[in-house]
Amino acid sequence: MEVELESILGMTEVWFIHGNHDTDSDADYDHLFGSALADRNLHGRVALVDGVRIAGLGGVFRGQVWTPPVDWLYESSKEFTACCGRGNRWRDGLPRKHRSSVFPEDYFRLVSQRADILVAHEAPSAHPHGFEAIDELARSLRVGKAFHGLHHDCLDYSRDRVRLGFATFGVGFCGVTDMDGGCIRPGKFDYARAGRNR
Structure with missing residues (x-):
C-alpha cells in the first residue's frame, strides 16, 4: 500500500x-x-x-458469522477459528475470507467509545442495502458524520440526517471524499448509480 500511496x-x-x-x-x-501502513x-x-x-469498522457482515439483526453464530474470530476445522484455516488461523x-x-x-466520525465499510440503514446496526453504532459513538464504502456509490442521504441523528456519506469506488462529505474525486460509478432507489 505504501508503494501506491508514496506520492502523498x-x-x-x-x-x-479494510473492505x-x-x-x-x-x-x-x-x-x-x-x-508498512x-x-x-x-x-x-x-x-x-x-x-x-x-472510529473504524472494516469488513462486512456475513451470514456465516453475523448478519444483524439476526443473532450472531460466532462472537469472535477465535471462536470461529476453533470451530471451522483445520482444513479451512489459513496460515494456521482464521480463514482468509473471514479476515x-x-x-x-x-x-x-x-x-462504549466516543468519536467524531465513523468510517465503516458497511452502510447505515439510509442505503438500500444498509444496516440499522451501523446506525446504532454511530449513535452510540455520538458521531456527527459516518462514511461508508462497499456499495460503490455516493447517494444523497441528506433527507435521512434527522432520522439517523448524524450525517451520512458514501464513498464511491475509487472515489475520494473530504471530511465534510464533499467530493474530491468522484467514484467510477457515482453518476451511473446516483438515481438508485432508496
Missing part, C-alpha cells in the same frame, strides 16, 4: 479500513495487512487524527 505520504496522514475484497487473494491481503488500520478502534476522533468479516467482538469494542 509526505502530505497527509494515511489511515484506512471485503481485501481478503480475496493472498496478495490482496498481504499488500494491505502486511504493508498496517498499523494505520482503524478497524475496531478510535484514533485521534489531526484532532479528530475517527474481512465483522465479528461482534469488533463491533462491541467500539460501542
Whole structure:
C-alpha cells in the first residue's frame, strides 16, 4: 500500500479500513495487512487524527458469522477459528475470507467509545442495502458524520440526517471524499448509480 500511496505520504496522514475484497487473494491481503501502513488500520478502534476522533469498522457482515439483526453464530474470530476445522484455516488461523468479516467482538469494542466520525465499510440503514446496526453504532459513538464504502456509490442521504441523528456519506469506488462529505474525486460509478432507489 505504501508503494501506491508514496506520492502523498509526505502530505497527509494515511489511515484506512479494510473492505471485503481485501481478503480475496493472498496478495490482496498481504499488500494491505502486511504493508508498512498496517498499523494505520482503524478497524475496531478510535484514533485521534489531526484532532479528530475517527472510529473504524472494516469488513462486512456475513451470514456465516453475523448478519444483524439476526443473532450472531460466532462472537469472535477465535471462536470461529476453533470451530471451522483445520482444513479451512489459513496460515494456521482464521480463514482468509473471514479476515474481512465483522465479528461482534469488533463491533462491541467500539460501542462504549466516543468519536467524531465513523468510517465503516458497511452502510447505515439510509442505503438500500444498509444496516440499522451501523446506525446504532454511530449513535452510540455520538458521531456527527459516518462514511461508508462497499456499495460503490455516493447517494444523497441528506433527507435521512434527522432520522439517523448524524450525517451520512458514501464513498464511491475509487472515489475520494473530504471530511465534510464533499467530493474530491468522484467514484467510477457515482453518476451511473446516483438515481438508485432508496
